[in-house]
Amino acid sequence: MSRRSLAGFAILLLLACALPFMVSEYRSFQFTLVLVYAIALLGLNILTGYNGQISLGHGAFYAIGAYCAAILMDKYGVPYWATIPVAGAVCLAAGFLFGLPALRLEGLYLALATFALGVSLPQLLKYHHLEEWTGGVQGITIQKPDAPAFFAEFGLALDQDQWLYLFTLAVAVVMFVLGWNLLRGRIGRAMVAIRDNHVAAEAMGVNNALIKSLAFGVSAMYTGIAGALGAIAVQFVAPDSFNFFLSITLLVGIVIGGLASIPGALYGALFIQFVPNIADEISKAAPWAIFGLFLIGFVYLMPAGVAGAVRMAVARLGRKRQNT
Amino acid sequence: MIEATASGALLRVLNVGVRFGGIVALDDVSFDVPSGSIVGLIGPNGAGKTTLFNCLSRLYQCGSGDIVFDGSSLLSVPRHRVAVIGIGRTFQNLALFRTMTVLENIMVGRHCRTHSGFFVNALRLPAVAREEHATHDSARALLRLLDLESLAGTRVAELPLGTQKRVELARALASEPKLLLLDEPASGLNHEEVGALGKLICDIRERLALTVLLVEHHMSLVMSISDRVVALNFGRKIAEGTPAEVQQHPELLQAYLGSTG
Numbered sequence: 001m002s003r004r005s006l007a008g009f010a011i012l013l014l015l016a017c018a019l020p021f022m023v024s025e026y027r028s029f030q031f032t033l034v035l036v037y038a039i040a041l042l043g044l045n046i047l048t049g050y051n052g053q054i055s056l057g058h059g060a061f062y063a064i065g066a067y068c069a070a071i072l073m074d075k076y077g078v079p080y081w082a083t084i085p086v087a088g089a090v091c092l093a094a095g096f097l098f099g100l101p102a103l104r105l106e107g108l109y110l111a112l113a114t115f116a117l118g119v120s121l122p123q124l125l126k127y128h129h130l131e132e133w134t135g136g137v138q139g140i141t142i143q144k145p146d147a148p149a150f151f152a153e154f155g156l157a158l159d160q161d162q163w164l165y166l167f168t169l170a171v172a173v174v175m176f177v178l179g180w181n182l183l184r185g186r187i188g189r190a191m192v193a194i195r196d197n198h199v200a201a202e203a204m205g206v207n208n209a210l211i212k213s214l215a216f217g218v219s220a221m222y223t224g225i226a227g228a229l230g231a232i233a234v235q236f237v238a239p240d241s242f243n244f245f246l247s248i249t250l251l252v253g254i255v256i257g258g259l260a261s262i263p264g265a266l267y268g269a270l271f272i273q274f275v276p277n278i279a280d281e282i283s284k285a286a287p288w289a290i291f292g293l294f295l296i297g298f299v300y301l302m303p304a305g306v307a308g309a310v311r312m313a314v315a316r317l318g319r320k321r322q323n324t
Numbered sequence: 325m326i327e328a329t330a331s332g333a334l335l336r337v338l339n340v341g342v343r344f345g346g347i348v349a350l351d352d353v354s355f356d357v358p359s360g361s362i363v364g365l366i367g368p369n370g371a372g373k374t375t376l377f378n379c380l381s382r383l384y385q386c387g388s389g390d391i392v393f394d395g396s397s398l399l400s401v402p403r404h405r406v407a408v409i410g411i412g413r414t415f416q417n418l419a420l421f422r423t424m425t426v427l428e429n430i431m432v433g434r435h436c437r438t439h440s441g442f443f444v445n446a447l448r449l450p451a452v453a454r455e456e457h458a459t460h461d462s463a464r465a466l467l468r469l470l471d472l473e474s475l476a477g478t479r480v481a482e483l484p485l486g487t488q489k490r491v492e493l494a495r496a497l498a499s500e501p502k503l504l505l506l507d508e509p510a511s512g513l514n515h516e517e518v519g520a521l522g523k524l525i526c527d528i529r530e531r532l533a534l535t536v537l538l539v540e541h542h543m544s545l546v547m548s549i550s551d552r553v554v555a556l557n558f559g560r561k562i563a564e565g566t567p568a569e570v571q572q573h574p575e576l577l578q579a580y581l582g583s584t585g
């Protein structure tokens with residue numbers, strides 16, 4: 001990475017750290033959700049954008065991650081931060097196992113199989129034999145964590161929303177760095193190779209079955225970690241918060257943000273967090289119609305997603321600078 | 325003569341048969357590819373040349389017969405291991421990774437010679453960074469060898485056909501094959517380019533100690549660079565020998581005159 005882009009990232013990170021001290025508590029909460037979605041979208045992008053496997057059911061992995069966190073905190077008194085790796089591990093396994101039979105499916109057939117997963121999971125969560133853990137239709141309410149005491153000792157009094165934002169930011173940064181490493185190296189190239197031409201990929205020695213199912217696992221892990229963070233932020237999980245609409249929203253996020261783009265996950269997260277709110281403010285009567293207009297507008301103006309448009313703008317700026 | 329080549333054969337195709345429903349694509353085909361040689365595989369359209377390549381890549385299952393590579397049967401080797409054991413190939417209808425750059429395509433060619441997995445890649449451990457550097461360097465060396473240096477960062481989809489074919493060749497070479505399978509590398513090239521390609525194939529054979537199996541319709545190219553030629557028609561082997569011998573073969577002349585005019 002060039003020195004200039006490294007400096008750019010450092011500034012961006014500083015701004016991100018400063019954000020909760022400059023906006024209201026509610027906004028901090030909203031930006032926490034942006035980070036949560038960004039992690040989930042990066043996960044889905046690894047699978048769909050980079051590896052070419054379409055998922056219409058990633059809401060299910062988000063739900064599994066959320067319930068992991070909620071059950072561990074509520075029933076077993078596990079501290080909130082310790083639920084994150086557990087949710088990640090559970091979803092990694094779940095995604096890998098789902099990815100194995102999915103190897104036989106391609107394109108729309110895979111979309112249908114993941115759709116089945118997405119619509120069936122909320123119902124499983126209501127299943128009365130599991131009620132003891134899941135809380136059935138009622139769901140589970142969890143406590144919002146306080147900032148660790150040592151911040152106060154250093155004279156930095158963080159409220160809960162500020163702290164949760166910073167905690168989520170730290171997790172997001174780690175997940176993005178890991179994702180970037182994975183995608184820029186040998187494994188990332190193999191994933192894209194499978195997407196572009198799976199016959200040639202295999203002829204180059206890529207073990208398609210292994211890479212595809214592991215990509216499924218890693219993707220689910222990201223989304224599950226996001227689910228756990230989301231549950232902690234919202235302080236509540238219930239089956240109906242993870243309906244099929246969530247899966248579609250995630251897919252909208254990666255397409256709008258930019259397929260096969262790491263920053264695209266962040267752009268997509270901003271879109272799915274704020275555009276519905278904006279639409280709601282414009283028209284209380286028909287917010288989804290307004291949302292639809294936004295969606296069409298974005299797709300029309302930025303066919304390669306926001307990330308594609310940004311890339312083009314940067315390239316144009318660079319050329320201009322060279323010319324003058 | 326036959327005994328001598330058999331013992332030094334890198335590849336042995338033994339009575340291979342392949343059917344697609346009612347079509348017999350390969351019928352009891354046998355021949356050897358001696359180590360270090362260039363063997364031309366010719367025949368009219370639909371003769372079964374690509375089918376044979378696909379058997380060697382394990383894309384197609386042989387209905388009968390056996391294929392022995394480097395002393396052991398290929399038929400128990402899974403598809404993704406074919407490159408590791410030393411068989412590299414190009415495709416008749418280009419199979420590049422279209423969204424990637426020239427350099428990235430060639431780097432994927434190194435996949436079978438590198439080992440780092442998901443976990444260490446995500447952490448980008450020092451060993452991964454070293455491996456990545458080595459991959460990068462050998463891909464660069466191939467770019468130089470095939471005169472593609474100035475195009476390293478260009479997306480392959482933007483390149484003309486002839487250049488894309490060179491990229492595919494570079495990608496195949498990146499896997500350090502013992503046996504290189506070339507499926508119509510000269511198609512779509514102009515007269516000069518075909519001449520240059522012939523030189524290039526001979527050159528890389530020398531330099532990289534390769535054995536080459538070459539499918540080609542360009543007779544002048546095949547006959548000028550091949551040590552031996554095998555001719556197929558309707559899935560059967562109709563002639564085999566040195567270029568001079570095969571050119572005289574009556575059945576071959578008839579096959580070409582009869583089917584392609």
Ligand SMILES: Nc1ncnc2c1ncn2[C@@H]1O[C@H](COP(=O)(O)OP(=O)(O)OP(=O)(O)O)[C@@H](O)[C@H]1O
Pocket residue numbers: 344347348349367368369370371372373374375376416
């Ligand atoms: N996957 C397949 N399914 C059905 N038939 C096939 C398949 N692959 C090849 N064939 C048939 O097998 C026969 C041999 O085809 P092949 O592609 O091997 O010919 P070829 O010698 O490579 O011809 P060309 O010079 O045109 O490339 C043809 O009749 C073809 O239609």
Ligand SMILES: [Mg+2]
Pocket residue numbers: 373374375416
């Ligand atoms: Mg062919």
